[in-house]
Amino acid sequence: MLTLDGSHGEGGGQVLRTALSLAVLLRRPVSITRIRERRPKPGLQPQHLTVVRALAAVSDARVQGDALDSMEISFEPRILRGGHYRFDVGAMTGSAGSVSLLFQALLLPLARAEAASRLTLVGGTHVLWSPTVDYVTGVFLPVLREIGVDAAVTLRRRGWYPAGGGEIEAVITPGRGLRALRWETPAGPPRLAGISTVSRLPVTIAERQRQQALARIGERCLQADIAVVGDDGALGPGTSLLLTASGPGRLAGFCALGRRGLRAEAVADAAVDPLLAYLDSGAAVDDHLADQLLPFLALAPQPSVLTCPSISEHLRTVAWVVERLLPTRVSFDEGPPARVTVIPDAGGPGVPTTLDRTAS
Structure with missing residues (x-):
């Protein structure tokens, strides 16, 4: 059985999710030790335990x-x-995980299952330290x-922190295989868009987030189409702003979340600053999307x-985990912009598998 050190590198839940997701796809047993060892609350917390049990169920x-x-x-x-599955991150302790x-952990293996899947997932949809659902639908899935x-x-x-209780429905239709991606130098100017959202708060907060973002972007002689959404269906209050940059050979997203005491303009700045840095870099995708892909x-x-x-x-x-489960090499060039090269079947330390890599 392959054993992985869960404290390696970033040392959080990333090792656990990536390793178990690939293990399910490959039907390969793994064990993970020292899980989240350096975190203030080490070990499996509700959101991590839900991932383990969900992947075990499928x-x-x-x-x-x-x-x-x-x-x-050990797994x-x-x-x-x-098939049809329902998983609730907050079922154990009311977590907004x-x-x-x-x-994302379930998608990787279920996209290669023999039958389609419909998932109902309950928990936090707009929470810190994770992609918001707006990012998933507007950046990751495209x-x-x-x-x-x-x-x-x-x-x-x-579902916002701390109330949670958000819900998404996902439909996954398996395909025959995956295609490579070669996004190095984006072509042409970016199309900028966004969504400014509030739940159980005055919609003027979302308007202020939008206006500040437009003003900052306008200083670069750029324009953006930013929608405003007011929502009273959530169990608790919250605000967010997602900004995206798209075009041939590029897609990136930058999200900021509000909190008590943080002005709407500061929320907007927290999304605009990395967006402008990304545009200056000349890169094709944002840093978070790179590790998710x-x-x-x-x-x-x-x-x-x-x-x-x-x-x-x-x-x-993620590269470290991938190279231990698949015969894949991942190389990095610091740039700028940084360059990531993924070479499948490159004789890496991962054992060869009979997984069908045929492109659809």
């Missing part, structure tokens, strides 16, 4: 160590089974469609190349 896995605060697990998947991270992943997410109810690109039949503003510790950590 693979009929034998699992040891799946308990709150556990620092070590032996036996099958890969599409991220449904986006849960969805790029995956470019490489052959057929999945759609519908936001049923927003990497496991999918490792399964394509041909090499992939993409550029991002920098090589994050998350990206290095």
Whole structure:
């Protein structure tokens, strides 16, 4: 059984999610030790434990160590089974843990299952340290469609920290294989867009976020189409702003969340600043998208190349996990912009598999 050090690199839940997701796809047993060892609350927290149990459910896995605060697990998947599933991140302790991270962990294997899947996921849809559902639908999934992943997410109810209770429905239709991605130098000027959202708060907050973002972007002689959304269906209050840059050979997203005491203008600045830095870098994708795409690109039949503003510790950590589960090499050039090259079947330390890499 392959054993991975869960404290490696970024040292958070990334090792756990990526390793178990690939393990289910490959039907390969793994054990993970020292899970989140350096975090203030080490071990499996509710959102991580939900990922473990969800991946076990779709693979009929034998699992040891799946308990709150556990620092070590063993995971032996036996099958890969599409179907209808419901998972609630807050079922154990009322957590507002991220449904986006849960969805991404399930998507990788279920996109290669024999049958389609419909997922209902309950928890936090707009929470810190994870992509918002707006980012998933507006950035992550559109790029995956470019490489052959057929999945759609519908936001049923927003869930903010600490109330949680958000809900999404995801439909995943398996395909025959994945295509490589070669996004190095974007062509032409970017199209800038966004969505400014408030739940259970005055819509004027979302308007102020929008106006500040437009003013900042306008200083660069750029324009953006930013929608304003007011929502009373969430269980608790919250605000967010997502800004995207799209065009031939590029897609990136930058999200900021409001909190008590933080002015709407500061929320806007927190999204605009990385957007402008990204545009200055000349990169094709944002740093977060780079690490989210990497496991999918490792399964394509041909090499992939993409550029991002920098090589994050998350990206290095995902590459480390991928190279231990697949015969794939990932190389980095610091740039600028940073360049990521993914070479499948490159004789890396991961063992060869019989996984069909045929492009659809």
